[in-house]
Amino acid sequence: MAELARDTLREMQLRMLRIRAFDERASKMVKRGHIPGTVHTSIGQEAQVVGATMALGTGDYMSGNHRSHGHPIGKGSPLGPLMAELVGKATGVCKGKGGSLHLADFAVGSLGESGIVGSSIPIANGAALSSKVLNNGKVALAFFGDGAANQGVLYESMNMAGVWDLPMIFLCENNQYALSTPAHTVTSGIISERAAGFGMPGIRVEEGQDVLAVYDAVSAAVARARAGDGPTLVEVITYRYNEHSEGLKLGTDYRNADEREAWLKKDPIVLFRQYLASQGFSEEELDGLQATALAEVDAAVAFSDASPYPDLSVAFDDLYTDKESVA
Amino acid sequence: MTVMSYLSAIGAAQREAMDADDRVIIIGEDVEANVYGTTGGGKSRSIEGDFLQRYGKNRIRNTPISEEGIVGAAAGAAMTGLRPIVDLSYSSFLYMAMDQFVNQVAKNRYMFGGQASMPVVFRSAMFYGLNTGAHHSDRPYPMFMNVPGLKIIAPATPADAKGLLRSAVDSDDPVLSFEACLLWSTKEDVDEDEFWVPLGVARTAREGTDVTVVAISSSVPEAVAAAEELAKEGVSVEVIDPRTLVPLDRNAILRSVAKTGRLVVAEPAHRTCGAAAEISALVAEEIFDSLRAPIIRVTAPDMQIPFSPSLEKQMYPTKASIAAAIRRVVDLPALEPVAAAV
Numbered sequence: 001m002a003e004l005a006r007d008t009l010r011e012m013q014l015r016m017l018r019i020r021a022f023d024e025r026a027s028k029m030v031k032r033g034h035i036p037g038t039v040h041t042s043i044g045q046e047a048q049v050v051g052a053t054m055a056l057g058t059g060d061y062m063s064g065n066h067r068s069h070g071h072p073i074g075k076g077s078p079l080g081p082l083m084a085e086l087v088g089k090a091t092g093v094c095k096g097k098g099g100s101l102h103l104a105d106f107a108v109g110s111l112g113e114s115g116i117v118g119s120s121i122p123i124a125n126g127a128a129l130s131s132k133v134l135n136n137g138k139v140a141l142a143f144f145g146d147g148a149a150n151q152g153v154l155y156e157s158m159n160m161a162g163v164w165d166l167p168m169i170f171l172c173e174n175n176q177y178a179l180s181t182p183a184h185t186v187t188s189g190i191i192s193e194r195a196a197g198f199g200m201p202g203i204r205v206e207e208g209q210d211v212l213a214v215y216d217a218v219s220a221a222v223a224r225a226r227a228g229d230g231p232t233l234v235e236v237i238t239y240r241y242n243e244h245s246e247g248l249k250l251g252t253d254y255r256n257a258d259e260r261e262a263w264l265k266k267d268p269i270v271l272f273r274q275y276l277a278s279q280g281f282s283e284e285e286l287d288g289l290q291a292t293a294l295a296e297v298d299a300a301v302a303f304s305d306a307s308p309y310p311d312l313s314v315a316f317d318d319l320y321t322d323k324e325s326v327a
Numbered sequence: 328m329t330v331m332s333y334l335s336a337i338g339a340a341q342r343e344a345m346d347a348d349d350r351v352i353i354i355g356e357d358v359e360a361n362v363y364g365t366t367g368g369g370k371s372r373s374i375e376g377d378f379l380q381r382y383g384k385n386r387i388r389n390t391p392i393s394e395e396g397i398v399g400a401a402a403g404a405a406m407t408g409l410r411p412i413v414d415l416s417y418s419s420f421l422y423m424a425m426d427q428f429v430n431q432v433a434k435n436r437y438m439f440g441g442q443a444s445m446p447v448v449f450r451s452a453m454f455y456g457l458n459t460g461a462h463h464s465d466r467p468y469p470m471f472m473n474v475p476g477l478k479i480i481a482p483a484t485p486a487d488a489k490g491l492l493r494s495a496v497d498s499d500d501p502v503l504s505f506e507a508c509l510l511w512s513t514k515e516d517v518d519e520d521e522f523w524v525p526l527g528v529a530r531t532a533r534e535g536t537d538v539t540v541v542a543i544s545s546s547v548p549e550a551v552a553a554a555e556e557l558a559k560e561g562v563s564v565e566v567i568d569p570r571t572l573v574p575l576d577r578n579a580i581l582r583s584v585a586k587t588g589r590l591v592v593a594e595p596a597h598r599t600c601g602a603a604a605e606i607s608a609l610v611a612e613e614i615f616d617s618l619r620a621p622i623i624r625v626t627a628p629d630m631q632i633p634f635s636p637s638l639e640k641q642m643y644p645t646k647a648s649i650a651a652a653i654r655r656v657v658d659l660p661a662l663e664p665v666a667a668a669v
């Protein structure tokens with residue numbers, strides 16, 4: 001394991017806390033009707049998200065999926081415009097045009113989350129292609145779930161990334177369920193082992209609640225990519241604590257309660273706090289990180305609350321680059 | 328000026344675009360070997376060397392047969408600084424990538440509040456009329472006209488094929504180019520210097536005063552031929568080629584029909600919800616009072632394309648079927664039963 005600077009360790013915990021606090025608040029706001037529609041939280045998966053995003057540089061690219069808030073937060077996107085986007089405000093990171101499912105913050109390399117399962121994987125692949133053609137040293141990473149791992153476009157993309165040696169990381173967030181469907185009931189074999197068929201390394205991070213384990217695995221993949229050695233498939237085993245989406249109440253007991261209890265005991269934020277304490281971080285400092293994250297979320301909600309909704313006059317903006325093309 | 332075929336004009340535009348901007352790359356199946364004839368040099372490969380020799384493997388990206396992955400990767404590359412031209416060969420293969428076209432290529436700029444630019448061109452050839460059977464004969468551009476966020480061109484002449492493609496490559500919005508194989512060998516004088524035909528501007532292929540025929544793709548030369556025949560009977564036909572279907576040059580169409588009072592729309596696509604339906608609705612909504620006769624559409628019927636030459640020939644607008652429609656709107660007696668299913 002790489003020796004990490006204290007600042008990096010602190011930042012990891014802070015980003016995990018940000019995601020937790022942001023998503024817990026978003027969940028409440030959905031239930032109160034403050035956020036229209038629904039959201040998919042990354043609560044329980046913070047280590048997997050932050051371990052991956054912090055292994056990337058700010059200039060590196062990333063595409064994501066419907067479990068969409070953690071990715072840009074992990075990549076360093078400020079919370080205010082993200083929260084405003086969830087509410088549909090003009091100050092949202094996508095001007096209120098995207099919503100929770102379509103967060104994107106190009107300033108931090110976030111090329112967009114996607115509501116269509118698997119659909120954004122080739123977008124990151126294309127970013128890796130542009131990096132290769134332009135020789136600008138950037139790396140691209142696609143987040144997708146165990147469910148998306150059964151979409152054909154993943155394999156088209158892995159093949160192209162392999163044959164072109166693209167600086168690309170395919171990151172499978174295996175939280176063991178796709179909506180109500182247990183992964184093992186619809187997935188033949190082991191996802192990470194599919195990499196072998198494309199001549200690329202496949203790494204399975206069993207300890208996906210350990211942010212450093214994820215960070216190390218993804219860092220190795222990033223190093224390979226930057227060195228021109230091509231793509232890697234990284235599968236991270238993790239667990240979502242909440243329902244598939246907020247407000248959803250599935251009638252069947254598709255996940256048993258004991259299983260959830262066991263995963264709650266491996267809470268990535270609690271685990272990492274213990275680790276940080278063992279590394280000499282004081283309790284005050286660790287409490288302070290928590291307070292900082294909560295204060296940032298409060299400020300983000302205040303920013304959103306104080307922001308206007310978009311005026312109808314902007315509804316057609318950005319459909320095309322020119323207004324004349326709007327029918 | 329030099330004589331160019333439709334196909335070599337496309338090749339010339341691609342070469343100019345590649346020379347003008349290093350960010351332009353070509354992605355597609357079999358583009359290295361110039362299988363579809365637009366990535367070769369000059370008039371033939373042996374004269375100037377092909378694209379692979381000129382631009383190298385970094386910019387000429389020969390792909391696996393993975394349309395969904397190709398279209399998505401081109402979108403991602405366009406969002407991050409390249410200006411890809413994607414050669415999808417047959418337009419029938421666009422369906423393989425429908426999700427990427429509709430959900431990523433068309434929507435990303437809007438959904439992300441304008442953060443994404445999507446400077447990418449998707450070229451495909453419509454192989455209809457060549458007895459290739461139902462899986463290779465599609466004319467799918469109307470489906471994509473139903474997807475806001477895409478721009479669509481359908482050149483009918485070599486000069487337009489060259490000039491429109493240059494504008495498409497320069498556009499920061501995604502452009503789908505539908506090229507007709509029936510027109511590949513059409514030749515005319517084309518400027519060998521750079522020129523651009525702006526998107527969204529129709530061309531008047533022939534001026535006239537009695538009837539407007541709006542014709543699309545390979546129906547344009549058929550319409551011009553029908554117009555010349557009708558001229559012998561004293562009917563003056565104006566032929567408008569929109570060239571760009573999105574954005575559509577509504578004013579050019581409305582101006583012409585306001586002048587002539589009669590409209591025939593001819594296109595090789597299916598009838599239901601086709602471009603002809605859209606153009607007819609536009610005229611009926613905007614200038615109904617100018618119409619002196621019902622609008623007539625001359626299209627392919629709503630059915631699969633049969634293989635047998637004796638059957639396929641009847642499927643698309645011809646000089647005869649367009650001429651018959653013109654005769655109807657000007658109340659000339661029909662000449663003889665026209666076999667085409669209009």
Ligand SMILES: Cc1ncc(C[n+]2csc(CCOP(=O)(O)OP(=O)(O)O)c2C)c(N)n1
Nearest residue numbers: 067115116117145146147148175177178179
């Ligand atoms: C193409 C497509 N099919 C189905 C859905 C409906 N859907 C949304 S999320 C989801 C489950 C995805 O599971 P996974 O990829 O494992 O991600 P997770 O939700 O577990 O993070 C499904 C079926 C969709 N959005 N897109």
Ligand SMILES: [Mg+2]
Nearest residue numbers: 145146177178
């Ligand atoms: Mg899952």
